[in-house]
Amino acid sequence: MQDILFDFISKYVSLTEDEKNALLSLDLFHSVKKGTVLLKEGQKSQEIYFVLKGCIRVYYIIDGEEKTTAFYTELDALTPHFVINKAPSDYFISCVEDSILLVSNTDMSVEVNSKFPKFDIMCRMLSEELLAKGQIDFDEFKTSSPEQRYLNLLQKRPDLLQRVPQHQLASFLGIKPQSLSRLRARILKKKS
Amino acid sequence: MQDILFDFISKYVSLTEDEKNALLSLDLFHSVKKGTVLLKEGQKSQEIYFVLKGCIRVYYIIDGEEKTTAFYTELDALTPHFVINKAPSDYFISCVEDSILLVSNTDMSVEVNSKFPKFDIMCRMLSEELLAKGQIDFDEFKTSSPEQRYLNLLQKRPDLLQRVPQHQLASFLGIKPQSLSRLRARILKKKS
DNA sequence: CATATTTCTTAACTTAAGTGAACGAGTTAG
DNA sequence: CTAACTCGTTCACTTAAGTTAAGAAATATG
Numbered sequence: 001m002q003d004i005l006f007d008f009i010s011k012y013v014s015l016t017e018d019e020k021n022a023l024l025s026l027d028l029f030h031s032v033k034k035g036t037v038l039l040k041e042g043q044k045s046q047e048i049y050f051v052l053k054g055c056i057r058v059y060y061i062i063d064g065e066e067k068t069t070a071f072y073t074e075l076d077a078l079t080p081h082f083v084i085n086k087a088p089s090d091y092f093i094s095c096v097e098d099s100i101l102l103v104s105n106t107d108m109s110v111e112v113n114s115k116f117p118k119f120d121i122m123c124r125m126l127s128e129e130l131l132a133k134g135q136i137d138f139d140e141f142k143t144s145s146p147e148q149r150y151l152n153l154l155q156k157r158p159d160l161l162q163r164v165p166q167h168q169l170a171s172f173l174g175i176k177p178q179s180l181s182r183l184r185a186r187i188l189k190k191k192s
Numbered sequence: 193m194q195d196i197l198f199d200f201i202s203k204y205v206s207l208t209e210d211e212k213n214a215l216l217s218l219d220l221f222h223s224v225k226k227g228t229v230l231l232k233e234g235q236k237s238q239e240i241y242f243v244l245k246g247c248i249r250v251y252y253i254i255d256g257e258e259k260t261t262a263f264y265t266e267l268d269a270l271t272p273h274f275v276i277n278k279a280p281s282d283y284f285i286s287c288v289e290d291s292i293l294l295v296s297n298t299d300m301s302v303e304v305n306s307k308f309p310k311f312d313i314m315c316r317m318l319s320e321e322l323l324a325k326g327q328i329d330f331d332e333f334k335t336s337s338p339e340q341r342y343l344n345l346l347q348k349r350p351d352l353l354q355r356v357p358q359h360q361l362a363s364f365l366g367i368k369p370q371s372l373s374r375l376r377a378r379i380l381k382k383k384s
Numbered sequence: 385c386a387t388a389t390t391t392c393t394t395a396a397c398t399t400a401a402g403t404g405a406a407c408g409a410g411t412t413a414g
Numbered sequence: 415c416t417a418a419c420t421c422g423t424t425c426a427c428t429t430a431a432g433t434t435a436a437g438a439a440a441t442a443t444g
Binding site for chain 1: 420423
């Protein structure tokens with residue numbers, strides 16, 4: 001599990017053994033059971049999550065309805081907005097599957113970053129990369145229909161369709177569960 | 193115009209006179225006429241834009257149709273993906289109004305950043321902030337209807353409705369120009 | 385100044401998503 | 415084991431967006 005982390009980091013910066021040990025000494029790895037709520041609306045979370053194994057999701061509760069907006073799976077990093085904008089969370093984070101997460105917090109980050117400037121560099125590279133990816137995803141979402149978005153998801157993250165309940169996928173695609181059901185039936189019909 | 197830039201920067205880091213002069217010596221300010229295309233699909237742009245005055249927009253051409261996905265106005269920064277992912281652009285950038293832009297490129301950034309680590313820190317803060325904002329915008333987009341998105345835009349960026357043609361706003365809202373027109377008429381009716 | 389061209393609106397019609405309800409399959413809890 | 419609940423699907427109906435076309439108004443161009 002540590003190797004997965006170090007392999008990921010090595011894409012951005014190369015660490016010495018000392019640095020690796022410093023990281024490991026922080027006790028960052030956590031097992032989390034399916035269904036666990038990691039963050040609730042209104043909380044001021046300082047925690048940063050990195051998914052080593054499993055899946056977590058971000059969702060809002062609007063008019064009593066869950067609206068899922070993001071799934072984070074293997075090697076995805078999730079930084080709640082509080083870490084950046086200091087406002088209490090307006091969404092929830094929960095665990096879709098039994099997962100192994102790397103959980104860090106602002107204090108730790110500050111400490112590590114000041115000791116090892118490399119982490120700082122990596123963080124910058126990461127957030128720039130995520131910013132670009134986020135914009136591309138948003139653009140694709142805006143410029144395509146629900147059906148195209150579904151087919152696109154089928155291409156890019158086929159695993160999600162297996163591991164996540166459909167009603168959560170629906171709001172992720174910006175539609176209602178019934179519409180996703182119908183849309184899928186429509187596509188099957190077309191193929192035949 | 194310089195003050196606008198320095199005021200913006202001062203929100204992140206404080207610059208010495210030396211640093212300010214170094215920045216100014218780079219000749220970053222450019223006047224750009226309305227309609228100018230700053231970046232075309234397929235190009236590998238190294239340029240980073242910061243809007244001091246005016247408005248620029250990002251759009252794709254899909255099946256011969258323009259699809260606008262973003263507008264950048266005063267104090268917004270636009271970093272094309274090439275700077276991050278090294279792939280040729282799949283979108284266009286053009287000037288909506290006569291504008292004054294700060295135009296930088298990767299070489300300049302590298303040079304400035306190595307001389308003044310402060311800029312590096314600012315870039316990191318900026319990209320983290322933009323990442324969070326981008327996620328919030330995407331979440332709002334996913335969880336709301338075209339009508340809600342229009343009303344939301346009316347609240348958050350009322351200026352855009354004045355300065356940008358409606359058919360560009362339409363795709364920005366994820367719909368067709370005719371639908372935006374109809375939607376506006378519907379809202380007017382409701383109010384009365 | 386006259387003529388294109390662009391921009392916005394309207395309308396009629398088609399297609400797809402939202403809504404409310406019902407049903408069965410599978411799961412969970414008492 | 416049964417009752418309650420969750421999840422996905424289907425259906426009928428409503429609402430809104432896509433499509434095609436036409437025309438008016440504003441803007442740009444020779």
